Amino acid sequence: MKKALLSILLVVALVAGLASVSFGASQKAGDVDFDGLVTAEDALLVLRATSGTTNLSSAQISAADVTYDGKVNSVDALRILLYVCGSINSLDKLGGEEGDDIII
Numbered sequence: 001m002k003k004a005l006l007s008i009l010l011v012v013a014l015v016a017g018l019a020s021v022s023f024g025a026s027q028k029a030g031d032v033d034f035d036g037l038v039t040a041e042d043a044l045l046v047l048r049a050t051s052g053t054t055n056l057s058s059a060q061i062s063a064a065d066v067t068y069d070g071k072v073n074s075v076d077a078l079r080i081l082l083y084v085c086g087s088i089n090s091l092d093k094l095g096g097e098e099g100d101d102i103i104i
């Protein structure tokens with residue numbers, strides 16, 4: 001009986017783990033490495049892709065394009081860094097919130 005209960009708990013834990021992995025893999029703007037957080041590492045990945053030292057998957061490109069212009073470049077990395085530093089409140093589409101546009 002204990003083995004059956006343990007087996008059920010193990011299956012539930014595995015399913016929950018898989019669910020969280022698939023949730024974590026969903027496209028969150030700016031989370032290029034899909035770790036669930038938007039950090040400087042994500043900006044670094046964008047810069048590496050821009051310089052050709054790494055390749056991004058199509059899902060990563062979608063997450064990296066935080067300027068929503070269909071391109072991934074250093075401006076996307078800058079916007080991610082501005083978000084990480086708290087200079088902008090959101091990585092939503094530009095013009096979505098007052099004060100979130102990049103002013104350099």
Ligand SMILES: [Ca+2]
Pocket residue numbers: 030031032033034035036037038039041042
């Ligand atoms: Ca990340």
